Amino acid sequence: MxxxxxxxxxxxxxxxxxxxxxxxxxxxxxxxxxxxxxxxxxxxxxxxxxxxxxxxxxNKLDFGSLSFKFFNSWMNRDEFDNVVIVAAYDVMENQAVHFNDKLKHLKNAIKSWALNLRINRNSRKVMVSCQINDIEGQLEAGNRNDMLLLERANISSQ
Structure with a gap:
């Protein structure tokens, strides 16, 4: 074959x-x-x-579940501390919960926060891209003026 x-x-x-x-x-x-x-x-x-x-x-490769990724840059964000504190407070007081389950709860809270962060960043990228495309469409149509150029420069620099 x-x-x-x-x-x-x-x-x-x-x-x-x-x-x-x-x-x-x-x-x-x-x-x-x-x-x-x-x-x-x-x-x-x-x-x-x-x-x-x-x-x-x-194509049929299965390496099991993906490991948990943690980025040090997350610790520089103010809201990250709150996510960890709230998640830890939810389970740390309960002595009946095993330590492993407490870490799983913390991991799930961080993963959920990171997913929301990524979704917000991606939606912002889409919004900025649409704005730039609209401005460039106006520029290509011959509506060239200083306001459009300034707006495009401001959006691009963000």
């Missing part, structure tokens, strides 16, 4: 891009599918070479 190449049709191209070919292939026996359930070939960016590297990939 010849495994299809994801994303690209050719693995080789000459310097002038007038000739292209698929030189690199991966062949497996017909019962190889029993060992690899969801396999494919992936071609990363070509770079400076005339050949594409070809990677044999199995």
């Amino acid at each position: 010849d495994i299809p190449l994801d994303g690209r049709r050719f693995t080789w191209i000459n310097k002038s891009a007038s000739k292209m070919s698929r030189l690199d292939r991966v062949l497996i026996s017909s019962n190889g599918g029993n060992y690899f359930e969801d396999y494919k070939l992936v071609a990363p960016p070509r770079g400076l070479s005339d050949n594409l590297p070809v990677l044999f990939s199995n």
Whole structure:
């Protein structure tokens, strides 16, 4: 069986891009599918070479749950202290709750806060991007004036 190449049709191209070919292939026996359930070939960016590297990939990889990420920059935010204090106060007084469960509660509170922070930041990016696109649309339509240019500069600098 010849495994299809994801994303690209050719693995080789000459310097002038007038000739292209698929030189690199991966062949497996017909019962190889029993060992690899969801396999494919992936071609990363070509770079400076005339050949594409070809990677044999199995999409069904499970490394378990993701670890908890903590960024030191969060501690510089005023609201982070409040999140930790409130979450700790909720469970620390209860002696019946195991320490591990107290840490889980704290982790979940921080994750929820971080998610809200990321959502707010992304919505702000979308809003600023829409404002800039609107201004640029007006500029492209010929409505060029100093106010629009100043507004665009102010929005871009935020």
